[in-house]
Every structure is written in C-alpha cells, then in structure tokens.
Amino acid sequence: MSSVLVFVHGLWMTGREAFWLRRRLAHELAAENRVFSYPSVSAGMADNAAALGRLIGSCSADRLHLVGHSLGGLVILKLFQEALFANGRPPAPGRIVLLGSPLCGSRAAQALARLPFGRRLLGRGMREEVLEQAPRRWNGGRDLGVIAGEVSVGLGRLLVSLPAPNDGVVTVGETRLAGATEHRVLKVSHSGMLFSGAVVRQTAAFLRAGRFAP
Numbered sequence: 001m002s003s004v005l006v007f008v009h010g011l012w013m014t015g016r017e018a019f020w021l022r023r024r025l026a027h028e029l030a031a032e033n034r035v036f037s038y039p040s041v042s043a044g045m046a047d048n049a050a051a052l053g054r055l056i057g058s059c060s061a062d063r064l065h066l067v068g069h070s071l072g073g074l075v076i077l078k079l080f081q082e083a084l085f086a087n088g089r090p091p092a093p094g095r096i097v098l099l100g101s102p103l104c105g106s107r108a109a110q111a112l113a114r115l116p117f118g119r120r121l122l123g124r125g126m127r128e129e130v131l132e133q134a135p136r137r138w139n140g141g142r143d144l145g146v147i148a149g150e151v152s153v154g155l156g157r158l159l160v161s162l163p164a165p166n167d168g169v170v171t172v173g174e175t176r177l178a179g180a181t182e183h184r185v186l187k188v189s190h191s192g193m194l195f196s197g198a199v200v201r202q203t204a205a206f207l208r209a210g211r212f213a214p
Helices: 016-029 045-057 071-081 107-113 118-131 197-209
Strands: 003-008 032-036 063-069 096-099 144-149 182-186
Touching: 003 016, 003 045, 003 071, 016 032, 016 063, 016 197, 032 045, 045 071, 045 118, 063 071, 063 197, 071 096, 071 118, 096 197, 107 118, 144 197, 182 197
Parallel strands: 003 032, 003 063, 063 096, 096 144, 144 182
Antiparallel strands: none
16 A cells, blocks of 8 residues: 655745654655645745645555644645645545644744734744634544644744743644644654654654554
C-alpha cells in the first residue's frame, strides 16, 4: 500500500526548516515525503487551502496523511472544512496531526497585532483565521490528533505574558479543538517540535493507528 505524507509549515516558514521531522516521519511510515510551501503572509487562507487541495489532488497513493505545524494546521482545517479539494474530490484516506496550531485564537498574535505594522507582519491568513475566527469544531470525516507543547521558550513570551502551560508561542488551551480524536501535551517548545523525537514517535503512532502512543 503506497503512502504520501504532506507537511504544511507555519507562519514565516518554508518547510525546509522541518526537513529532519519530515524525513523521520516518512521513514517511520514508509511514505513519500512532500512539503506544501505557501505564502503565509501575503495570501488569504482560502487561497492557500485551495492550493493545498491542488497539491494533494496530484498525489497518487492509497493513503495520504497530513501534518501541519502552527499556522499550517489552520490551512489543513480550512481545506477540509470548506472542502476546497481539486475537482471537488476528497483525497485518499489518511489521518491528520496538528502541531502547536492556534486553534482557539492566539494571545501572542493579538499582542503583535497591537504593535505598529504588527497586523501586516501577521499577514492575511493569521488575521482571518486567528484574530477574527470564531471557535472551531472538527467535522472533517477523518481522524485528527493535536500535539501541544509545554516548554515555554519562544517569541510569544517577548510579546505578552502567556498563561502556563504554553510552548513559548501558543498556550495549551489555544490548541484545543472540539471534535478532535485525541490531544496530547509533550515537553517541547513551539519550534522544538520540529526537532523532537517524541513528536516523531507520537505523530507516527497516530498516523498509523489513529491514536497516540501510551
């Protein structure tokens, strides 16, 4: 059975920063490793989600898994919740894991938005999906797991006092998603998720079986 793993990066990133994570996950799952790189600041969320839909529509595999870090998780949610698939056809069966995604807003983003040029730095997608979005609920028809971090090291702490636990950018509470299959908190920071063996282990376990490892 052939498998494809598509990684979706976060704000101000390209996907190259997650090379180690993508390679390890692809090895664990015996999957083809692909990255979706998108303009995280200049484009709106619907445009980015539709572009992701076109990418996964071009993947030929029996199983298609998606992993989104930070803002990348919101791109994946937008794709499934508004069914922005290429030709209207959903992708091959698979599972989804979101890493440190601000699913219930972001205090750090709100603090940055109050600074001069802050809203411009955040970009259209963050403004639409984090600053202005109502609470979400997952109903995308496939298993979805969420991993949050509790090591408070990151840019967010320079902007605002974040309530514990947090990963330095996003609080654990901000990663909650109604309807998600499972939620797991690990001892990692927001950026550290991309270099964590524990994140690889838990993400691979969920993508294989729909549950995080004990």
